[in-house]
Amino acid sequence: MAKSITGEALQGPVTKEGHEVEPAGSSGRTELPDFEKIERSQGFKNLMRKKKLFLIPATALFLGLYLAFNIIISYTNWLDAPVVGDIPWVWVFAFGLFAMTWILVTVYMKQAAKFDKMAEETLKEFGYEEKEDIQ
């Protein structure tokens, strides 16, 4: 990426060899890794596969349930009947969507910890360490 960095006085970033990158405002050329090579690497491909395996079904699930709920309550009276005592189904399903949100967030947090580890390994493989680019 031969793009000049913004005018802000960054103290970082440092290339993988450990040379200071020229600060902002100068020519701003930085030595960058071959991103296409990283993209083609087994580690990165695995990471993307694992991510997709979780994110696509999870997104389809929550958007699907959410839309189904809205369509059902807008066009039908199916959920108006009481389920326990005088509480109608619609409240149970509404709370179910809340519970779904919290559950999916919790599950994702666990999955994401695995993604982090995979990402870290891929980055290490290409000689990159964190803290190098934190300003």
Place this chain on the structure above:
Amino acid sequence: MNATVIIIFLVIVAMTLVITYYAAKRTNSASDFYTAGGGLTGWQNGMAIAGDYLSAASFLGIAGSIALFGFDGFLFSIGYLVAYLVVLFVVAEPLRNLGKYTLADMINARFDAKKVRGAAALSSITIVVFYMIAQLVGAGALIQLLFGIDYLWAVLLVGIMMTIYVLFGGMTATSWVQIIKAVLLMLGTVILSFLVLKNFNFNIMEMFTQMKTATPHGEAYLSPGVKYEIPLDTISLMLALVLGTAGLPHILMRFFTVRDAKTARSSVMWATWIVGIFYVMTIFLGFGAAAFVGADLITSTNPAGNMAAPLLAQALGGDILMSFISAVAFATILAVVAGLVLTGASAFAHDIYGQIIKKGKATERQQMLAARYASVGVSVFSILLAIFAQSLNVAFLVSLAFCIAASANLPVIVYTIFWKKFNTAGAVSAILTGLISALVLVSVSPSVLSPEAGAAILTGTPLFPLTNPAIVSIPLGFIGGFVGTLVSREIDAKKYAEVKVRANTGGFKQL
């Protein structure tokens, strides 16, 4: 206005000013100003997101809506909460990994083009302005009700406070005002919920049984359809809410205040819990107000139901609790508008001035000055608009802001992260198609045009049947990006590889 109100009110003002004073000392660079130096922790940012998100409309408006319309009043909350899954799964981490201060930064990490940045800044500014007008007009009316201050003075008071926070304390002050507000809001809501539940003998079943007969709606109160009768309109609006949050610039900006994607992720988790628990408690507030205050008193105090929560506090906890709840509502307003000013300022000062006009070569001093001028500019402009909009029915502007966010910002975000062939022309056309279609459709919708004089902004026959155009404009935003990309055919696989690697690993930031 009694002495308790004035004391609690002054304590909140004093507390936020002390925060601003300390924040000002730590605000020495553009990065401090826009992102609080990127040093917030997950729970801090999670609370601040909740503080930024839960507007007075959420607190007073939803409680009032539930009190008056039962389930329909609660319906929006489902969309507002589920929306965080879109934020978490799609936006939060890539945004943190690719961007610096604004949404435009993230998109420009892939397309280094002024027109893309300009378009992104334009949509952010539009969203902020609409959201802000709705907030300030609402705030003016609420403060008038709560404290008996004139509309004009109420708007000026809120306007001056928000300007002070942002101008001197930048993101640090704004974040802490939002965190304190979130704490106060949760505290107030927990106290009210507890009192309501106590009055229902801590029995949820009994609460529902009583609600069946407690309101003029009878059994229908507990079912959908009391307020929203046009199915397609409801679905369109719910679509805007669930997809819009992930494109709201003032929420997105919060993700730059943390150091990495991992912290961004945990801040969404915190926000989801806080926001979700809050919405569950609004049910108790709404039911309580309907049962113990009554629909007649609620609507005679304010036809929209905004006074339901304060009246409930009065009924269950007397003057002191009512004063506290009113003060919480005030803090709520301040936290939201401060976040909006900062976001508007970042689009003007960072995107338009810093990156487009100065081509990223502005000095640190110039950036800070620009940020501060822009903050004052955005504040003054919003205050003026709010004063002129006093008598207009602008409540729909909040859902319009969500609609624009979903139509103009979400497609470009999704394509930037996931679509290899996406290109500069596609990015510009995605943003503009979404933005323009949402604006055009809403300007000929029942929200703006009503045959009944005074019911909407203009009198006339609506040409578009839905009050919220999301169901049309969101697909248009995606189609716009798709067609724009195919028409220009330019493709940069190398750049996409870089964006993909950076977005998904968090490595090689901001080079």
